[in-house]
Amino acid sequence: MVGAPIRQDRVLAAVAERLAGWPEILGALVVGSLAVGTADAASDVDLIVCTRPGQFDAAWQRRRDLPVTGVLTWWDDGPEAGRQLGVHRWVTDDMVLVEALFAAPGSGMRLARPWRVVVGDAGVASSFTPRPPVDRAEFNLDAHPIDRAFDDLKRALRAADGA
Numbered sequence: 001m002v003g004a005p006i007r008q009d010r011v012l013a014a015v016a017e018r019l020a021g022w023p024e025i026l027g028a029l030v031v032g033s034l035a036v037g038t039a040d041a042a043s044d045v046d047l048i049v050c051t052r053p054g055q056f057d058a059a060w061q062r063r064r065d066l067p068v069t070g071v072l073t074w075w076d077d078g079p080e081a082g083r084q085l086g087v088h089r090w091v092t093d094d095m096v097l098v099e100a101l102f103a104a105p106g107s108g109m110r111l112a113r114p115w116r117v118v119v120g121d122a123g124v125a126s127s128f129t130p131r132p133p134v135d136r137a138e139f140n141l142d143a144h145p146i147d148r149a150f151d152d153l154k155r156a157l158r159a160a161d162g163a
Contacts (some may be wrong), residue, residue, distance in 0.1 A: 002161045005042035008034060012045050014068035016118040019049065024059035026050045026105075026127060027120020035116040041155040044097035048111065050120070050127050056084035056104040058086050063088040066100060075144055085109055089144070097150045103128065 012030060019028050032046040033039040053057040060079060063086075065076070070093030078086030081088035084104035091097050110131035117124055143151075 002157050004033065005039040005041055007041065007096050008039055008043055008045050009093050011069065011092060011098060012047075012118065015045070015047065015066060015098065015100075018066060018068055019119045021123065022062065024051055024055040024058065024062065025119070026052050028118050028125030029115040029125060030118050031112075031115045036114040040158075042157045044099060044150065044154075046113070046114070047098070047100040047118075048109070049100055049102045050124050050126075051084070051102060053105055056087055056107070060102055063100070063102065066090075067092065067095055073146065075146070077144075082150075083107055089147070091146065091150075093133070097146075105163045106148050 007034060009054050012034060016028060017128045029035070029048045029050070030046065033043045034045060046062060049059065052147060056075040056079075060162045063076070064074070067090050068087065072091045072093055072095075074088065074090035076086060076088050079102075080086070085102070087101045089097065089099045101109070104125040109128050111125060111128035115125060
């Protein structure tokens with residue numbers, strides 16, 4: 001059995017507590033399996049951090065303060081030129097992959113359900129344009145090697161669970 005997302009829940013709670021003290025953000029949402037309640041011990045933590053208008057750069061500069069446990073490695077995608085949108089990823093020392101997408105209202109970021117607010121009020125989700133659920137085929141095929149390795153590990157763990 002793969003097990004319950006105990007490590008992920010602990011990391012999410014600690015990251016949410018840290019983000020709650022950042023004046024640069026409106027709030028944060030968890031998306032994916034943790035939002036819906038289908039996460040397991042192999043799941044990652046997917047966050048969307050909504051920055052206040054005019055505060056994206058300040059929040060992005062603080063991104064490396066976000067990890068709340070030891071970090072094995074971290075990497076960034078973005079921010080793209082002219083867009084207030086970037087992703088900071090890290091792997092905790094107890095092997096939880098955390099993906100924190102930082103986005104300002106008006107950045108063009110679109111939000112698909114399921115999501116759950118973990119910092120701020122329920123209205124934070126309205127900062128983004130709604131979109132239909134994301135199809136796996138939409139993901140970037142040129143993913144970071146650690147992203148690919150974690151996907152392979154999750155598939156292997158879940159396949160062994162079914163064996």
